[in-house]
Amino acid sequence: VVPNLLQTMWGSPTGMAIYEGRLLPERYQDEMVHCDAGPRVVRAYPVKPDGGGYEASIENIVQGNDTWFRPADVCVAPDGSLLVADWYDPGVGGHAMGDHDPSHIRGRIYRIAPKGENWTVPEFDLSTAQSCVETLKSPNMARRYLAWTALHEMKRKAEKPLRKLWRDDNPRYRARALHLLARLKKRGWDYIEEALHDENPDIRIAGLKIVEEERLDPIPFVKMVLDDDSPRVRAEAAIALRHNDSEKAPYYWADLAALHTGKDRWYLESLGIGADGQWDRFFPAWLARVGKGWDxxxxxxxxxxARGEQVPVYLVEILKQTGESYENSARYLRALQFQPEKERNEALVALLEETKKHIGESNGWGRIGVDLVTMFQPSPYSDEQLTDDLGRWLAKAAEGTPQLVGVVETFGLSDLNPMLLDYAIQTSEGQYVASALLPLVLEKDQTTLMTALESEDVTRAVKVVGALGHVENEAAISLLSSIVASTTWATPIRSAALVGLIHTQKGAEEILELAKSGDLPSEFTNLAAIKLNSVPGNWREIREEASNVLPLPSNAEGEVFPAFGELSQMTGDAGHGHEVFKQICMVCHRVKGEGVEFGPDLSNVGGKLGKDALYENILNPNSAISFGYEPITVVLGDEYEEYGFPVEENDQEIVLKVQNGETIRIPKKDIQEIRHEKLSAMPVGLEKGMTTQDFVDL
Known part of the structure; x- marks a missing residue:
């Protein structure tokens, strides 16, 4: 993966331009300028070299306090000023416009320039080669395009003034001239070669990029820069070799790889891109080139x-050296997952035998062994290799992690089920809770569960029933249902069991049945009503039935909410709003790590949306569906379907994020139909369970 130049965190990135004018201060010159409509800011990202790549910092140019300010695009005017388009709206994402009355839609274009620099429109001329070259210097991209196109059509007639620009002191002007000169017939190669010998590494890089863009044979050009003193130039040379099948390509790549320092992630990734699809040619050439230098x-x-047939053996040799430290070993274990299956599995078996030599040690080898038996499926190991003493040592190493489930299952260590229970009630990740508790639910007489539930530790019992709600299994649902209905259990345990049931569709249906039959205890009617009337997505039938069987409690005022403008002027209590969030919203959303990761994380939504947009999104969730949260229903046959958000798809499967924030993998061979839902997964009517003050506090 290519490193990130800069992490800007949450936002709604929109327009970007490269500012190559000279009107604005120097810190913005020749840098990226970017609009981020979410935090309402226009920024520059000054860049400087960092090994084979770059690093960047942030220089804010404009930041607005008006929550409707939405800088959506930016360009550079002919006079060197910046023009920023302000979309002007309370929200971003999902195409929900709060400013939509056609009689007075608002928006504006801001001009950013130093004080006293009035707006001008410099004249330009495209009638001669010389005048086109002058226009090519413009900071405005549209003018540069016109000049470039005219010069390109002039061909050799434009060479003389372009050669003069090629000798300019400004490297930007030189690069623009080079891109035209390099495309001249019969003379283009000479200019590329000249560029590759230039003292400026950026010009040398530009020369290599032209080779790639024009799909020229890269071999003679790469040869010129094999020992270049700039890692950025050599990185570009490695990329130029990508998918090149010449005999010299592996050896040139090996020369470039031999210059890797071990401290340059950009350079390393450039080597990886260059060797893509040809590791079985390039990797052996590198081994021959460096000899013992591989170690x-x-x-x-x-x-x-690397990715190739010879690689797994070398990964195992490295792991033998790093095994005492899991931190130093994890990346090499992960790399094994990307190797050819046959050679990888042979290496895994050898590595497991090496791991068994360290049974009983309290170091990284235990964690390595855990990864070996849980990360790689189908398992390449025989039953004889998976010994009981190995399993118990690995279970201790995996304690408190999701991998404990895999270890207990792989080695059949059912006597360690209490460890699974401890893990299940400590983690907040629903998918791991479910996988940890399923063996306990299926356990004969549910001994481990019942011992925990019947103990005097009510707090622990509440956590157990809450965790059980993540297990979509008839036995778990039956147990939770019996707890809700029976007065022999403490009220906090029964309440947690009810909430746990509504985590799954089958559990929600069970609560409805209890309500319809009159077996739902009256003290839980309001709680069940709020939860069932806010279930997501394609649970609409449950919601509709719940609205009749368990209608939402009316709000205290029994009135329609005030207009957004009035609501926005009211003062809220964030502490009470937190309680409202936990009661109504937390089933699908997170704030600062608390809640379920199903819908969008709302930790920063207050800085992204104005209050009126927040109210609108709650009252009318179908008016705008955020990108990435367009729900689908996957029909699997026999009236069975899954509903959620697609997060990954390939030729074999679809990965779906479902209610509770879990992700499930669905083989495509099992899918009968995929329906793209038109309505948001967020239900309508959540406000009916709130007073006006609750709404404002939230």
């Missing part, structure tokens, strides 16, 4: 990034 920090980096 150095820099060499280990290359092995980690």
């Amino acid at each position: 150095t920090p820099a060499g280990h980096d290359i092995v980690w990034r």
Whole structure:
């Protein structure tokens, strides 16, 4: 994966331009300028070299306090000023416009320039080659395009003034001239070669990029820069070799790889891109080139990034050296997942045998062994290799992690089920809770569960029933239902059991049946009503039935909510709003790590949306569906279907995020139909369970 230049965190990135004018202060010159409509800011990202790549910082140019300010695009005017388009709206994302009355839609274009620099429109001329070259210097992209196109059509007639620009002191002007000169017939190669010998590494990089863009044979050009003193130039040379099938390509790549320092992630990834699809040619050439140099920090980096038949053996050798430290070993274990299956499995078996030599040690080998038996499926190991003493040692190493489930299951260690229960009630990740508790639910007489539930520790029992709600299994649902209905259990345990049931569709249906039969205890009627009337997505039938059987309690005022403008002027209590969130919203959303990761994380939504947009999104969730949260229903046959958000898809399967924030993998061979839902997964009517003050506090 190519490193990120900069992490800007949450936002709604929109327009971007490269500012190549000279009107604005120097810190913005020749840098990226970017609009982020979410936090309402226009920024520059000054960049400087960092090994084979770059690093960037942030320089804010404009930031608005008006929550409707939405900088959506930016361009550079001919006079060098910036023009920023302000969409002007209370919200972003999902195409829900709060400012939609056609009689007075608002918006504006801001001009950003130093004080006293009035707006001007410089004249330009495209009638001659020389005048086109002058226009090519414009900071305005549209003018540069017109000039470039005219010069390109002039061909050799434009060469003389372009050569003069090629000798300019400004590297930006030189690069623009080069891109035209390099495309001249018969003369283009000469200019590329000249560029590759230039003292400026950016010009050398530009020369290589032209080779790639024009799909020229890269071999003679890469040869010129094999020992270039700039890692950025060599990185570009490695990329130029991508998918090149010449005999020299592996050896040139090996020369470039031999110069990796072991401290340059950008350079390493450029090597990886260059070797893509040809590792079985390039990796052996590198081994021959470096000899014992493979066994150095820099060499280990290359092995980690490589993908090929010879690679697994070298990964195992590295792991033998790093095994005492899991932190130093994890990346090499992960790299094994990307290797050819046959060679990988042979290496895994050898590595497991090496791991068994360290049974009983309290170091990284235990965690390595855990990964070996849980990360790689189908398992390449025989039953004889998976010994009981190995399993118990690995279970201790996996305690408190999701991998404990896999270890207990792989080695059949049912006597360690109490460890699974401890893990299930400690973690907040629904999918791991479910996988940890399922063996306990299926356990004969549910001994482990009942011991925990019947103990005097009510707090622990509440956590157990809450965790059980993540297990979509008839036995778990039956147990929770019996707890809700029976007065022999403490009220906090029964309440937690009810909430747990509504985590799953079958559990929600069970609560409805209790309500219809009159067996739902009256003290839980309001809680059940709020939860059932806010279930997501394609549970609409449950919601509709709940509205009749368990109608939402009316709000205290029994009135329609005030207009957004009035609501926005009211003062809220954030502490009480937190309680409202936990009661109504937390079943699908998170704030600062608390809640379920099903719908969008709302931790920063207050800085992204104005109050009126927040109210609108709650009252009318179908008016705008956020990108990435368009729900689908996957029909699997026999009236069975799954509903959620698609997060990954390939030729074999679809990965779906479902209610509770879990992700499930659905083989495509099992899918009968995929329906793209038109309505949001967020239900309508949540406000009916709130007073006006609750709404404002939230």
